[in-house]
Amino acid sequence: xxxxxxxxxxxxxxxxxxxxxxxxxxxxxxxxxxxxxxxxxxxxxxxxxxxxxxxxxxxxxxxxxxxxxxxxxxxxxxxxxxxxxxxxxxxxxxxxxxxxxxx
Amino acid sequence: xxxxxxxxxxxxxxxxxxxxxxxxxxxxxxxxxxxxxxxxxxxxxxxxxxxxxxxxxxxxxxxxxxxxxxxxxxxxxxxxxxxxxxxxxxxxxxxxxxxxxxxxxxxxxxxxxxxxxxxxxxxxxxxxxxxxxxxxxxxxxxxxxxxxxxxxxxxxxxxxxxxxxxxxxxxxxxxxxxxxxxxxxxxxxxxxxxxxxxxxxxxxxxxxxxxxxxxxxxxxxxxxxxxxxxxxxxxxxxxxxxxxxxxxxxxxxxxxxxxxxxxxxxxxxxxxxxxxxxxxxxxxxxxxxxxxxxxxxxxxxxxxxxxxxxxxxxxxxxxxxxxxxxxxxxxxxxxxxxxxxxxxxxxxxxxxxxxxxxxxxxxxxxxxxxxxxxxxxxx
Numbered sequence: 001x002x003x004x005x006x007x008x009x010x011x012x013x014x015x016x017x018x019x020x021x022x023x024x025x026x027x028x029x030x031x032x033x034x035x036x037x038x039x040x041x042x043x044x045x046x047x048x049x050x051x052x053x054x055x056x057x058x059x060x061x062x063x064x065x066x067x068x069x070x071x072x073x074x075x076x077x078x079x080x081x082x083x084x085x086x087x088x089x090x091x092x093x094x095x096x097x098x099x100x101x102x103x
Numbered sequence: 104x105x106x107x108x109x110x111x112x113x114x115x116x117x118x119x120x121x122x123x124x125x126x127x128x129x130x131x132x133x134x135x136x137x138x139x140x141x142x143x144x145x146x147x148x149x150x151x152x153x154x155x156x157x158x159x160x161x162x163x164x165x166x167x168x169x170x171x172x173x174x175x176x177x178x179x180x181x182x183x184x185x186x187x188x189x190x191x192x193x194x195x196x197x198x199x200x201x202x203x204x205x206x207x208x209x210x211x212x213x214x215x216x217x218x219x220x221x222x223x224x225x226x227x228x229x230x231x232x233x234x235x236x237x238x239x240x241x242x243x244x245x246x247x248x249x250x251x252x253x254x255x256x257x258x259x260x261x262x263x264x265x266x267x268x269x270x271x272x273x274x275x276x277x278x279x280x281x282x283x284x285x286x287x288x289x290x291x292x293x294x295x296x297x298x299x300x301x302x303x304x305x306x307x308x309x310x311x312x313x314x315x316x317x318x319x320x321x322x323x324x325x326x327x328x329x330x331x332x333x334x335x336x337x338x339x340x341x342x343x344x345x346x347x348x349x350x351x352x353x354x355x356x357x358x359x360x361x362x363x364x365x366x367x368x369x370x371x372x373x374x375x376x377x378x379x380x381x382x383x384x385x386x387x388x389x390x391x392x393x394x395x396x397x398x399x400x401x402x403x404x405x406x407x408x409x410x411x412x413x414x415x416x417x418x419x420x421x422x423x424x425x426x427x428x429x430x431x432x433x434x435x436x437x438x439x440x441x442x443x444x445x446x447x448x449x450x451x452x453x454x455x456x457x458x459x460x461x462x463x464x465x466x467x468x469x470x471x472x473x474x475x476x477x478x479x480x481x482x
Contacts, residue, residue, distance in 0.1 A: 028226070028264040028292055032199070036123065036171045043201040045226040045264045045293060048125055048173040098338060 017068065017092045021102040024064030029099050031059060042099060049099070054079075058090055062100055123171030124397060128205075128364045128375060129160065131188070132180040136209045138244030138481050139232065140470035141270050141305040141312060144180065145378045148475050153368040157187040159388065161194045163365065166393040168198040172363075175200040177224075180367070183210035189218040196223030203228055205268075208254030209247060216257045226264040228295075229254055234281035238274060244472045244481035252289070259290035266293040271322070272312035274467040279322045283329045287337050294337060296326065298344035301459075302376040302431055304473050311465040319347050346456050350421060351428025351444035358406035358430060363397065371396045373403055376431035380440045406430050411441050415449045 017023070025031070029044035031051075040056035042049040051059065057078070061071045068091060072084050094100035133148040155163070164175065175195050182188055183206055195202045203226040204219065211227075219227075229251060233239035236248040258265045267286035271279065279296065286294040298319075301309045314322075326341040333339055345352045355362040355374055364372040369387035372378060378385070386400045397403055405411065409422055416427040427433075428444020436445050436455045445452040472481050 032201075034171075034173065035199075036169065041173060043173060045203060045266055046174065046295075048201070098335070101335065 017088065017095050017102055019067065019069040019072075021068050022064055022066060023062040023068060023071070023091055023095065023100045023102050025059060025062050026099050026101055031056060044099065054086075055090065058087055059094070059100070062091075124167075124363050125172060125361050126174040126176070126363075127164075127167045127172045127200075128176040128178055128362070129163075130178050130180065130364065130366050130375070131155075131160065131182045131185045131191070132367050134184045135179055135181040135207065135473070136184075136245055137181070137207050137230075137247060138472035138474055139230075139242060139270070139304075140244075140308040140472050141272065141299045142473040143300075143303065143305075143375050144473065146303050146307070148180075148473075149367045150475070154185075155365075155367065155369045155388070157190060159369065160187075160191050163369075163388045163393060164191070164195050164200060165198050166388075167363075168200055170394050170397060173201060175202045176205050177202055178205035181207050181209060183215065189215070189222045192219055192224040193222035196225075201225055203266075206230070206254070207243075207247065208251040211250075211254040211257060213257060216254075216261055220261050220263065224263065226266065227258045228266040228268050229258065229289075231267050231269050231282065231285065231289075233275040234278050234285045235275075238468070241468050242274065242470075244470075255289040255291075264293075265289075265291050266295060267291040268295040268297070270299055271296055271314070272299045272467075273314045273318065273464070274312075276314045276318045276322050280325045280329060283326075283333070283339060287333065291337055293340070295340050295342075297340075297342040300345070300376075300432075302379060302435055304471075306435055308470050309459065310462050311467055311469050313346070313459070313462075313464065314344065316347055316460075319344060345429075345432075345446045346460060348446060349448045351425050351432075351446040353425045354429050357426040359397070359403040360407070363393075371400070371402075373406075374431065376429075376435075377402070379431060380434045382434070382440060406440070413441060413443065415447075416443050419449065 026044060029042055032041050032043050034041045037050060040051040042051060042059065057075065061074060068088065072087050075083050075087055091100055095102055132154055133144050134151060177192065182204060192202055202224050204224055205228045208229040231251065232242040239248050240246055267289060269282055275282065283294060299305050299312050305312060323343060326339065330339045359373045362374060364375045365388065366372060369389045370385040371388060372385055383402045383405060385402050386396045412422065412427050416422050428446060430440045432444050433442040434440035437452055442452060443450040445455045447453060474480065
């Protein structure tokens with residue numbers, strides 16, 4: 001059942017993420033906390049991604065209501081730093097994995 | 104640019120931790136109404152009286168969670184043949200596991216599906232043998248198509264995450280597109296397409312199951328197009344057959360690294376094919392804690408890391424990518440589980456695979472069906 005990532009797996013092309021995109025978590029993914037590893041974790045069918053606190057902070061904001069630029073500005077304020085590039089890259093990778101959906 | 108509070112964390116890393124397993128496949132029973140000739144269960148199937156009790160499974164799930172397991176597969180055989188499935192699913196959810204039921208769909212009545220939903224089961228995988236109903240039932244060795252359609256309808260109605268899984272081989276590979284469309288019509292969120300791997304039953308039926316290179320090449324193109332076409336609606340994963348590759352498949356992130364399987368009698372295995380490695384003994388959760396077995400048992404330590412490797416693996420840069428390939432395949436085809444996976448073209452053992460690819464094909468559908476030793480072959 002569980003198929004780890006492998007060169008033999010064909011994967012789709014990446015989606016397009018723009019500042020106006022309103023990302024939301026995949027319907028089948030849920031954020032949880034792993035008390036064993038003491039880390040937030042994203043769980044979904046056949047998979048788990050261990051998150052750091054900042055990753056979880058981004059994903060918690062992906063409700064489908066906020067745009068990428070709104071998420072960025074909330075996090076810029078929270079961390080008192082310009083995190084635009086990091087947040088955008090993170091969301092693009094998550095969208096590429098289809099764990100975050102846009103549109 | 105990047106403030107240090109944003110540690111670069113590779114999100115592609117499914118391999119969340121090297122020390123702890125993430126995934127447990129619990130084979131609750133070997134009993135099954137289907138007789139698929141590529142079944143991943145061993146040739147010597149266990150009977151009901153060998154199975155772990157409800158309490159033994161529950162204790163094991165608790166231990167698995169403490170060990171770090173996040174994903175639980177409730178599998179078989181047909182796990183619905185366990186009357187305590189709902190109780191086990193509820194316990195799994197209670198200790199914080201994300202559970203998947205891996206089922207043929209046979210036996211998934213409305214009452215049981217609703218109870219499983221209440222128990223906190225999140226994801227159901229139903230196997231489909233083919234898009235052509237007559238061939239599907241010939242492969243399964245039993246009337247099953249209508250039951251599967253009814254089960255799929257319940258799964259979507261009750262809002263489970265829903266995966267269709269399909270084992271591909273010579274008799275159905277040319278219908279890969281129709282199979283993908285069928286999965287979409289059944290309402291699947293995901294479809295896992297995997298070519299047959301030749302261990303146990305599959306190896307016994309290899310000459311009837313093996314596709315041609317032309318079939319494989321075409322299927323790759325069809326799958327690639329379907330992946331794009333269904334993007335955002337249904338996730339498609341497609342695993343190509345390793346015999347036609349030049350390098351071996353990576354074994355679940357490496358032996359004893361992320362994955363463990365528990366057989367119906369409690370034997371703990373590094374993968375579901377491992378029982379065929381008769382040079383290893385597998386400890387049981389009846390005798391030891393899961394943590395001890397994971398960390399200390401001979402079977403798990405034997406092929407961890409790379410010190411067991413022979414050449415050309417030992418000095419090969421790809422050893423960090425494919426971990427020397429599949430130990431079960433090395434044992435099944437060369438008699439020594441420490442050999443390189445014979446799929447690899449860097450080893451002279453590759454001739455074993457090349458010879459298999461040249462074997463005259465048996466007629467497709469002329470199978471030795473999966474069954475208990477004293478059970479008759481399906482008609």
